[in-house]
Amino acid sequence: MLKYIGKRLVAAVLSLVALITVVFFLVRLMPGEPFTSAKLTQQVADNMRHYYGFDKPLIVQYFQYIGNLLRGDFGYSMKYTNKTVNDIIGQTFPFSADLGIRALVLAISVGLILGILSALHRGKTIDFVCVLVAIIGTSMPDFIVGALLQYFFGIKWGLLPVARYLGFEYTILPSIGLAFYTLAQVSRIMRASMLEVVQQDYIKTARAKGLSDLRITARHQIRNAIMPVITVLGPTVAAVLTGTFVIESIFAIPGMGKYYVESVANNDYSMILGMTVFYGSFLILCNLIVDILYGVVDPRVRVGSR
């Protein structure tokens, strides 16, 4: 198991390095550059370039950047010149993370429960409802779900606030909006997986042992059915993360999304790089956790690696 984790860890670090390198050079290939505003005179722009080190060879800049990263320094924003990228991430990430975690917990827990109920009551009303939720959820984009939630719960029925992020009741609608797609996805996969596992021979073995229905469902069916859900958790986390951009803007939440999108439009190199590297490491970390989790849950994955 330790060896398995070690391998995953090495792979994670390698992908992070690759990500940083690729993004670093890609950013420079984008049309335009940070200091092109008409208000800047040639002289000022040149000074700025010098200040940010753009007049040095690219490869030198690259190693400087890596060096700074290792010290945890993403550098100054080139647009909000009085702020470091670290400051901006520090101010906005807590909102995004809070929203993302709420949505993930909601999506996974409710998704699993719906999938399980649906499979256990196959063909009954509850199954029908769950399948419907899954179809709607997987076919409707985030911003429509968000807008519909705002319209009904916020405006029509006046139950919940529709904007900003000031307390628990403010988190409800955006979390649901962000979770909906993933929730539908998880429930769909779990339902299919439950129905497949129940056909397996070992379920018959469990019945022949005289185990209770509860025990068979929990220990034999759900425990094995959950595996495919864990494999899609990685992409799922990615989906939720990118979903935050859209949901944050619909619900006017002061998260990272706005800055990320703006930074690209502004050619704000250090912001683009910083945010991407930050998001990227976060995703890679999530995938690492999922991989380890998978090894814990499925003994076959660990085979030959201990």
Add this chain to the structure above:
Amino acid sequence: MSEREKILEIRNLVFSFRTYGGVVHAVRDVSFDVRKGEILGIVGESGCGKSVTAQCILRLNPEPPGFFENGEILYAGQDVLKMKKKELRNFRTREVGFVFQDPMTSLNPTMRIGAQIEEVFLSRTDVTKSEVKEKALNILRLVGISDVERRYRQYPHELSGGMKQRIMIAIALVSEPSVIICDEPTTSLDVTIEAQILDLLKELRERLGTSVIMITHDLGVIAKMCDRVVVMYGGKVVETGDIREIFYETAHPYTQGLLKSIARLDMDKTDVLTPIEGTPPDLFSPPEGCPFAARCDRAMAVCQRYMPFESRLSEEHMTRCWLQHELAKGI
């Protein structure tokens, strides 16, 4: 052998499945009994209802789509079909073990071997945790597994096919049931492993006195293992008898056909193997008369129209064939 006490009696069992294509009459009026300490073979071609019959004993067929139309399954005077949920679970846990055909898929891949064996005792309050572990280790030794402490902690994927089937047998036997049902336990194993597993089952029968129901389509397995045989065809029992009667006083043309289709040691070079022509009847609408009529080279007009009666040829030997009717004698 015939004096042995009956421990399980299956009487007039009729079991069908409701499917989209219609009702599958999988088991059609099957009766036989199982005696203490014997190995009873159930033999027949694929799809003749062997597994469904065996699973009826523990009510393992999915209900629905399956349903009992008739019959009783008596164990110690109690009808399994009338048992309440709790009683049925108890019956499965204590009285009858089941070994399935494919050991590769019959063990839970995410559970350790030890846990899968001990699970049998989960709802029992009469044994302590340490006793349960002791029982699990003992049964592993008994089914011929070495290094039991290590195996106990392993997962199924770490074991070979033959080893897994030993584990399945251990699970079936750990609560010391009086009957174990083995549904083609060696079909998916290679020949040397098959021989080992069959030897193991025989030896366990000797040591524990457990009755064994041995389901197979292989008469070689029957010859090697069984005391008595039930031959099934088209959801019906067509012949039963002790092993000698089935092999040397074969009464039913289907059994004769089966025998002709296997290689035997006492064969001359000139003897040829002849498979039975044709296919088993469609169980959606089984024929009114003898199920074998379409393939039987001795079929008479009556065979197509009427189901043959059971004819008793000796105390143990029974067959369902019009040839045994007194008017047909000598044909």
